[in-house]
Amino acid sequence: MKISRQTIMLLILAAAFFALVKGLQFAGVLNAYWQLVLDQALVTVIGALGLSLIYGFTGQFSLGHAAFYGLGAYTAGAIDIVYGNGNIIFFFVSILAGAALAGLVALLIGLPILRLRSDYLGIATLGFGIIVKVGMDNANKLIPVLGGATGMSGTPQTAHFDLIFILVLIIILLVRNFVFSTYGRACTSIREDEIAADIMGIDTTRFKVLAFVLGCSLAGLAGGIYAHRYPFLHPASFDFLKSFDFLLIVVLGGLGSMTGTIVTAIGWGFLMEVLRAVLGENFIDWRGVIYALILIVAIILRPQGLFSGKELGLLLPRPLQTGQGKERSHAGTGS
Amino acid sequence: MPVLEVKNLSKNFGGLKAVNNFQLTMEEGEIVGLIGPNGAGKTTVFNLITGIYFPSAGTINFLGEQINGLPPFRICQKGIARTFQNIRLFKENTVLDNVRTVFHPRIKYGLLDALFRTPRFNAEEERVNREAMEFLAALNLADRSAHKASGLPYGDQRRLEIARSLACRPKLLILDEPAAGMNPNEVSRMVDLVRMIKEKFQLTILLIEHQMGMVMNLCERLVVMDFGQIIASGTPDEIRNNQMVLEAYLGKGATVA
Ligand SMILES: Nc1ncnc2c1ncn2[C@@H]1O[C@H](COP(=O)(O)OP(=O)(O)OP(=O)(O)O)[C@@H](O)[C@H]1O
Numbered sequence: 001m002k003i004s005r006q007t008i009m010l011l012i013l014a015a016a017f018f019a020l021v022k023g024l025q026f027a028g029v030l031n032a033y034w035q036l037v038l039d040q041a042l043v044t045v046i047g048a049l050g051l052s053l054i055y056g057f058t059g060q061f062s063l064g065h066a067a068f069y070g071l072g073a074y075t076a077g078a079i080d081i082v083y084g085n086g087n088i089i090f091f092f093v094s095i096l097a098g099a100a101l102a103g104l105v106a107l108l109i110g111l112p113i114l115r116l117r118s119d120y121l122g123i124a125t126l127g128f129g130i131i132v133k134v135g136m137d138n139a140n141k142l143i144p145v146l147g148g149a150t151g152m153s154g155t156p157q158t159a160h161f162d163l164i165f166i167l168v169l170i171i172i173l174l175v176r177n178f179v180f181s182t183y184g185r186a187c188t189s190i191r192e193d194e195i196a197a198d199i200m201g202i203d204t205t206r207f208k209v210l211a212f213v214l215g216c217s218l219a220g221l222a223g224g225i226y227a228h229r230y231p232f233l234h235p236a237s238f239d240f241l242k243s244f245d246f247l248l249i250v251v252l253g254g255l256g257s258m259t260g261t262i263v264t265a266i267g268w269g270f271l272m273e274v275l276r277a278v279l280g281e282n283f284i285d286w287r288g289v290i291y292a293l294i295l296i297v298a299i300i301l302r303p304q305g306l307f308s309g310k311e312l313g314l315l316l317p318r319p320l321q322t323g324q325g326k327e328r329s330h331a332g333t334g335s
Numbered sequence: 336m337p338v339l340e341v342k343n344l345s346k347n348f349g350g351l352k353a354v355n356n357f358q359l360t361m362e363e364g365e366i367v368g369l370i371g372p373n374g375a376g377k378t379t380v381f382n383l384i385t386g387i388y389f390p391s392a393g394t395i396n397f398l399g400e401q402i403n404g405l406p407p408f409r410i411c412q413k414g415i416a417r418t419f420q421n422i423r424l425f426k427e428n429t430v431l432d433n434v435r436t437v438f439h440p441r442i443k444y445g446l447l448d449a450l451f452r453t454p455r456f457n458a459e460e461e462r463v464n465r466e467a468m469e470f471l472a473a474l475n476l477a478d479r480s481a482h483k484a485s486g487l488p489y490g491d492q493r494r495l496e497i498a499r500s501l502a503c504r505p506k507l508l509i510l511d512e513p514a515a516g517m518n519p520n521e522v523s524r525m526v527d528l529v530r531m532i533k534e535k536f537q538l539t540i541l542l543i544e545h546q547m548g549m550v551m552n553l554c555e556r557l558v559v560m561d562f563g564q565i566i567a568s569g570t571p572d573e574i575r576n577n578q579m580v581l582e583a584y585l586g587k588g589a590t591v592a
């Protein structure tokens with residue numbers, strides 16, 4: 001198989017990032033606390049790329065992304081608690097099961113709702129998020145291991161930076177390959193003009209459902225990894241504010257930009273930790289206000305998002321020689 | 336076998352009969368013009384043929400097969416492509432991507448080929464790029480391939496819509512006011528362009544146009560609508576001298592100038 005120059009450059013950049021983190025670990029700059037922050041930010045990258053597929057590239061507004069993240073986390077966590085023994089095989093089996101369950105549920109929600117040419121998905125996913133939260137709060141009544149409102153603990157902490165980093169890299173490559181293929185073009189055409197896409201031969205329902213299922217599976221995958229890197233799952237970690245987190249990352253990064261989503265997801269994780277350090281106990285109470293403020297400031301300063309539709313050259317496909325100069329293909333903004 | 340056969344087609348919006356008992360048969364290779372005053376129901380006929388609306392009554396056959404009731408994307412895949420009166424490009428996408436998108440139904444790789452960039456994916460993408468550039472070249476847009484569609488000047492956007500619909504490889508192309516807002520010079524270039532693509536891509540063409548210079552020049556046959564109904568049809572010469580048509584356009588008592 002031919003590997004493009006862009007892919008090689010991307011891998012070199014990734015290796016450099018990896019080496020930098022290793023260096024910081026070695027130098028003792030990156031202590032356990034900040035390592036956890038970094039690892040969780042990387043997990044968030046996976047989930048946010050999922051929402052980026054759904055909203056940024058396909059234009060389908062979802063307000064319940066954290067519910068799918070939570071489904072993945074609880075599923076993977078519970079499987080590994082019950083059957084696993086810290087073995088890496090159970091890590092992979094359980095996170096894939098979490099991703100599959102999230103994808104299956106997304107399919108069941110998406111099929112009836114995405115037939116409609118409208119914004120019902122936002123309402124449906126908002127409702128679904130609330131149902132999942134209530135379900136998590138009461139899950140112990142049916143399945144004791146899920147812990148209910150007091151949270152679930154005991155998942156083997158198999159995930160660590162190296163493993164998470166490689167998974168993130170694989171997901172970035174796969175999402176890139178999806179976006180820059182006929183499937184990605186079908187998705188962005190729906191975002192741009194659903195009726196025109198339909199008239200031009202694109203089965204719009206099918207691609208809306210595909211993007212939604214893939215995006216929610218990524219959320220489920222991210223949740224599963226999270227469960228293996230943070231020993232305590234609590235329903236409050238998967239509530240509406242968490243969905244809003246994902247949404248903010250995708251919007252602030254710029255719709256239709258993987259680069260924007262990745263950079264913002266990592267930046268967001270660190271920003272929140274800094275705020276937590278500054279505000280201490282008050283952070284939880286102020287979270288909603290801070291989100292709103294960040295959103296307002298961003299909309300005033302840069303409504304199209306940080307990277308709106310632009311990608312780092314490394315994420316783009318091999319440029320096309322058109323005779324009249326190079327193609328700077330990008331998937332466009334959603335604004 | 337006729338390419339298009341529309342029988343007794345009607346569409347009501349509430350109490351309004353936007354299209355009323357419309358008939359049209361088109362043979363292969365014809366260029367037919369659909370004309371009529373504003374609000375006559377012309378675009379509604381196009382929306383019925385392409386599946387945006389379900390007919391209230393009547394049937395639409397394409398190459399002998401009934402297509403009314405099919406979703407728009409299936410009708411497109413059967414071989415009917417169109418442009419829009421109010422341009423509907425994929426605005427934020429590149430010019431090249433606008434054309435490449437519509438290759439989708441004929442792409443010969445699967446999701447896994449795309450995710451893992453298999454040789455089959457690379458070969459097929461190369462073909463798509465090459466052919467998409469050929470469509471752009473045919474419409475004189477090759478040097479704009481990397482631009483955002485929304486950044487093109489108006490006339491280029493009209494031609495990009497045509498390039499995009501041609502890339503669907505239609506047998507029947509329907510154009511909704513392709514020369515709207517163009518000056519006489521541009522109109523005559525559009526006439527040449529439509530002739531050229533008809534020959535090159537072996538099309539049957541149905542055309543809505545208010546620019547009389549365009550329809551009179553281009554069409555072998557005209558169908559005139561007013562208030563949802565066909566009021567006349569015939570050759571451009573016959574239509575030019577038809578009293579009912581003059582009245583529809585200019586009001587009662589009008590005479591040939
Ligand atoms: N979706 C709709 N709902 C209600 N009324 C509609 C709808 N679409 C069209 N109409 C009405 O149907 C009539 C025919 O409209 P149509 O767009 O087909 O006219 P047209 O011949 O294309 O006119 P123009 O030359 O101005 O484009 C108009 O009175 C219009 O207001």
Ligand SMILES: [Mg+2]
Nearest residue numbers: 377378379420
């Ligand atoms: Mg019209």
